[in-house]
Amino acid sequence: MTEKLIFELSHEGRRGYALPKSDPPTSTPENSIPERFRRRTSLELPEVSENEVVRHFVRLSTMNYHIDKGFYPLGSCTMKYNPKVNEKAAAMEGFADVHPLQPAETVEGALELMHDLARMLANITGMTAASLQPAAGAQGELTGIMLIRKYHESKGHARSKILVPDSAHGTNPASVAISGYQAVSVKSNRNGTVDLEDLKNHLDQEVAGMMLTNPNTLGIFERDIIQICKMVHGVGGLMYMDGANLNAILGLTRPGDMGFDVVHINLHKTFSTPHGGGGPGSGPVAVVDRLKEFLPVPVIENEGGRFALKYDKPQSIGKVHSFFGNFGMHVRAYTYILSHGADGLKNNSVNAVINANYLLAKLRDRFELPYESTPMHEFVLSADIQKDRGVKALDIAKRLLDYGFHAPTIYFPLIVHEALMIEPTETEAKETLDAFADALLKIDEESRSAPEIPKSAPATTPVHRLDDAFAARNINVCYR
Numbered sequence: 264m265t266e267k268l269i270f271e272l273s274h275e276g277r278r279g280y281a282l283p284k285s286d287p288p289t290s291t292p293e294n295s296i297p298e299r300f301r302r303r304t305s306l307e308l309p310e311v312s313e314n315e316v317v318r319h320f321v322r323l324s325t326m327n328y329h330i331d332k333g334f335y336p337l338g339s340c341t342m343k344y345n346p347k348v349n350e351k352a353a354a355m356e357g358f359a360d361v362h363p364l365q366p367a368e369t370v371e372g373a374l375e376l377m378h379d380l381a382r383m384l385a386n387i388t389g390m391t392a393a394s395l396q397p398a399a400g401a402q403g404e405l406t407g408i409m410l411i412r413k414y415h416e417s418k419g420h421a422r423s424k425i426l427v428p429d430s431a432h433g434t435n436p437a438s439v440a441i442s443g444y445q446a447v448s449v450k451s452n453r454n455g456t457v458d459l460e461d462l463k464n465h466l467d468q469e470v471a472g473m474m475l476t477n478p479n480t481l482g483i484f485e486r487d488i489i490q491i492c493k494m495v496h497g498v499g500g501l502m503y504m505d506g507a508n509l510n511a512i513l514g515l516t517r518p519g520d521m522g523f524d525v526v527h528i529n530l531h532k533t534f535s536t537p538h539g540g541g542g543p544g545s546g547p548v549a550v551v552d553r554l555k556e557f558l559p560v561p562v563i564e565n566e567g568g569r570f571a572l573k574y575d576k577p578q579s580i581g582k583v584h585s586f587f588g589n590f591g592m593h594v595r596a597y598t599y600i601l602s603h604g605a606d607g608l609k610n611n612s613v614n615a616v617i618n619a620n621y622l623l624a625k626l627r628d629r630f631e632l633p634y635e636s637t638p639m640h641e642f643v644l645s646a647d648i649q650k651d652r653g654v655k656a657l658d659i660a661k662r663l664l665d666y667g668f669h670a671p672t673i674y675f676p677l678i679v680h681e682a683l684m685i686e687p688t689e690t691e692a693k694e695t696l697d698a699f700a701d702a703l704l705k706i707d708e709e710s711r712s713a714p715e716i717p718k719s720a721p722a723t724t725p726v727h728r729l730d731d732a733f734a735a736r737n738i739n740v741c742y743r
């Protein structure tokens with residue numbers, strides 16, 4: 264299947280629709296824009312009819328893979344199905360048509376929604392307050408580290424290091440570096456959790472804090488979390504939780520109860536706002552009392568039932584996003600939380616964990632499980648056994664596309680060779696999990712009997728195996 268670029272479909276003079284000429288004089292670039300700001304060459308836009316535009320994009324949408332089309336077990340990304348009721352709420356004109364520059368008293372409903380969502384997120388995470396401003400998990404991390412820095416500065420010494428486990432998501436050390444701290448790697452032990460001896464060796468008065476993901480990127484719950492928090496707090500450091508895996512623990516435990524001081528939440532993961540080409544995201548941060556005064560401005564306050572924006576917060580780190588963050592995502596997450604209720608959210612986490620453990624049970628005899636612990640909502644296999652037969656994790660991922668599934672995350676976390684990171688989420692039925700497990704078992708069989716098939720996969724997709732090394736070195740060429 265081939266699809267031309269929309270520019271290749273263009274024919275001069277072709278139009279979607281045309282309006283009749285207006286009788287009263289209208290403004291034109293010539294009579295309204297000063298000469299020096301006017302473009303000198305005509306704007307290069309494709310000229311196509313309405314049905315050509317519609318068909319072009321519908322054809323593209325069927326070539327693409329997405330959560331509305333099939334199972335998407337992309338580990339770490341929580342690609343759960345996005346309920347359509349969220350979209351319905353976000354499209355209501357009172358939400359969709361408000362402008363961020365409107366006077367606050369004309370959008371009190373929107374302010375109330377953001378105020379209540381922040382309160383619910385603080386409640387779910389066991390924190391005192393939250394800011395909805397950050398646009399994604401990574402920006403939530405950056406905001407959280409800025410809060411930690413501000414806290415230490417208020418005590419007179421910013422400190423210089425942040426500890427990060429070697430299993431962490433790449434955004435963790437990146438956020439630490441951008442905040443001007445040194446990221447210090449802490450080793451994992453044989454169970455895939457933080458090595459307490461190694462942690463002890465890094466603790467001193469220069470530690471501003473530690474970033475930890477719980478359950479971690481192997482899908483394993485850090486059982487020593489109370490102890491770890493005590494150790495880091497013992498040298499005056501703060502505990503940051505990367506909350507990207509919150510979908511495993513909703514209603515079961517809370518970062519605040521474990522001892523964390525700040526956590527980010529990926530609304531586009533745990534709270535079902537669309538992502539993966541469907542964005543934008545949203546990465547609120549929630550904090551304990553001692554960090555509250557440092558949160559970004561404006562803060563929305565409830566003054567006897569009236570909601571107002573407050574900028575007068577002298578200790579605040581300032582703004583981290585224009586206006587109030589990605590409001591459309593706030594509406595979707597709010598709808599998701601209220602439509603499920605506390606019991607529903609808890610059930611989702613329980614089912615996410617059951618689905619992951621069910622899949623693992625079907626696969627563990629044929630794939631290597633590098634860390635033995637019982638996983639939570641996701642698990643990481645290694646394709647080392649298949650690699651010995653010539654079939655790498657990449658080949659398995661590509662072959663899954665032929666079986667009609669999105670591939671799992673591969674080669675992450677870095678501490679696992681040939682990693683296959685699988686996160687089914689709670690929205691998938693048993694039949695889907697069975698079909699996916701069957702496909703992986705078939706690929707394992709192929710790695711014995713016909714390794715050339717996975718090695719040259721995918722064969723049934725619109726575009727076959729890409730030469731990624733060529734693509735990385737020739738960024739102006741789409742594919743060969």
Ligand SMILES: *Cc1c(COP(=O)(O)O)cnc(C)c1O
Pocket residue numbers: 339340399400401402432434435476480505507508529544546
């Ligand atoms: C997704 C993820 C992030 C980054 O979140 P974004 O919203 O993609 O910026 C950070 N840490 C972990 C463990 C993640 O899975």
